Amino acid sequence: MNILVAPDSFKGSMTSAEAAEAIHSGIRNSPFTGAKVEMVPMADGGEGTVDALLAPLQAEKVTVKTVDPIGRKTEGFFAWNGDRKLAVIETAAASGITLLSGTELNPSVATTHGTGIIMKAALDKGAEEIVLGIGGSATADGGAGFLQALGCEFLDEKGQLIQRVSGRLEEIHRIHTGNLDGRVKKVKLVIASDVKNPLLGEKGAIAVFGPQKGVLKEEIPFYENGMKQFADLTVKATGKDYRDAPGAGAAGGFGFSLMSYLNGEMKNGFELIAELTSLEEKIEWADLVISGEGKLDEQTFYGKGPMGVARTALEKNKIVLLFGGSVSESFIKGTYHEENLIPVPLTHEIIPLQQAMSQGEKLLELACRQTLKTLYTGAYRLGGFIKGE
Template sequence: MNILIAPDSFKGCMSSVEAAEAIQRGIKRSPFRGATVKTVPMADGGEGTVDALLAPLSAEKIKVKTVDPIGRETLGFFAWNEARKVAVIETASASGITLLSEDELDPEAATTHGTGIIMRAALDKGAEEIVLGIGGSATVDGGAGFLQELGAEFIDKSGQSIKRVSGRLSEIHQITTKSLDERLVKVKLIVASDVKNPLLGENGAIAVFGPQKGVKKEEIRNYETGMKQFADITASVTGEDLRDRPGAGAAGGFGFSLMSYLGGEVRNGFDLISDLTNLEQKIEWADIIISGEGRLDEQTFFGKGPMGLARMALNKKKTALLFGGAVSESFIKNTLNENNLIPVSLINEITTLEEAMENGAELLEQASWHTMKTLHTGALKLKRFI
């Protein structure tokens, strides 16, 4: 039997590489210990994107001194292939929500400056093509901090330059791009995102993703007003209005700026990475496909890697196992009719979220072992082998 292990990261708990290793350890303890196993750590543009593409791109991991969303020094990174002059950057490594504790979430202060620092480091390396994953950000600054780090200037109503642009987009009254790093014009920029939301409105950056980044319900209107003002000024500067373009609302409006100012091509993160890793070919080879992420819920159905992988597997009549730190009732309900799709939760009635986060790898290994053992007994359907 051939088994493909291709998990996403379990946000704040395990990288995709660590998750793949834990699942494989469980299989090696199970009745399927003699199976041929391949691991392909996955990502969809968020945390783990760099690690997922190191091997496929024959790249090295370059570390960069940068800052986190609230300005503290941290160590970021990007993948680099010298021969092809290709860099892969993930916003999560410098501007990610997992870099902050819950009580540190501050949408007014959080910025994408740190990601701009990493972008400049990639340009200094001589990058001619950059893949920028924008999932998992802690920001709603519309990418303004990123642009400022690369030379854009933001002016307030008194005509003064704003020192550090953040989520206070309503303070911006003028944007100047004459000093924007000229190397950006020559770079091919591919933006990897797992969402298609527009910039504004009930399905936009603030309304949908703001609350998880610390925006209070009563503050949504003010942040939305600031984002609209930013979009209006940007349209006047660039000569085109991309606020309704799919993906504009990704990463707190970062997608909008990358398209508007840098001509970034937004691609579905899972599709991009699956192409670069020859995932379809590996699914053809496998008999069982295993994936997972921190939580399987309704968002998993919209562009998330594990569900994209499961759909590819099911289309080829293969069995797919999806492990989740937690699995929502809505996810279970929506997958009831998929006989060859088996969701497995790491959290049960005696496991708290805190315990699961602290012991994620151990719980995932145990779940892998138990699920494979149960498959072998025939208690779970595996039509091709039982």
């Protein structure tokens, strides 16, 4: 039997590579121990994007001294293929929400500045092509902090230089691009994102994603007005208006700035990574496909990696297991009609979230082992796949 292991990350618990290893361990300790296994850690532009592409791109991992969303010193990274002069950066490495505790989430302080520092390091390395994954950010700064790290200048109403821009975009009254690093206009930039939201409005960056970044309900109009002001100033500075473009609202408006200032091309994160990892070809090879992520819910159906893996596999009549740290009832209902798709929670016990996340690899290994044992004993027949029926 051929088994393809292609999970996304379990945010705050396991990277996609760690999840793949846990699943592999479960297979080795199951009745399918003799199966041929290929691991293809997946991502959709968020956490784990760099690790997912290291092997497929034959790239090395380069570390960079940078800062986290609230300005603390940290170590970031990017993938680098010197032959192709190609770099892969993930926003989550320096500006990610998993870098902050719940009490540290603060959109009035958080910035994408650290990602800009990583971008500059990639340009210093000689990058001519950059894939930038923008999922999982803790920011609502419209990408202003990123631009500031690359030389863009933001002035307040008195004409004074703002030393550290953040989600308080209403403070910006003028934007100067004269000192923006000239290399950004020459590099080919591909933006990897699973989000299609516009920048503004009820489906925009603040209304939809602001609360998860710390925006209180009563603060939404304030941040929305600041984002609109930033958009208007950006149009004046660049002559381009991407506020309604699909993905402009991704990562707190970061997608908008990457298209406006760097001529970035927006692509579906899962589809891009699936292409770079030859995922479809590997699914064709497999008899059983295993994927998963931290939470399987309604959002999983819209551009998330595990569902992308599952849909491709189901089209080829493969059996699919999807593991989730939690599996919502709505997700289960949404998959009832797919007889070859089995969603599996990591635990059926009620345990504290932090405890579950700290034991993620152990729980995933055990859930995989037990599920495969159930399949082997014939509790699921799945179209005659099990035991040669």
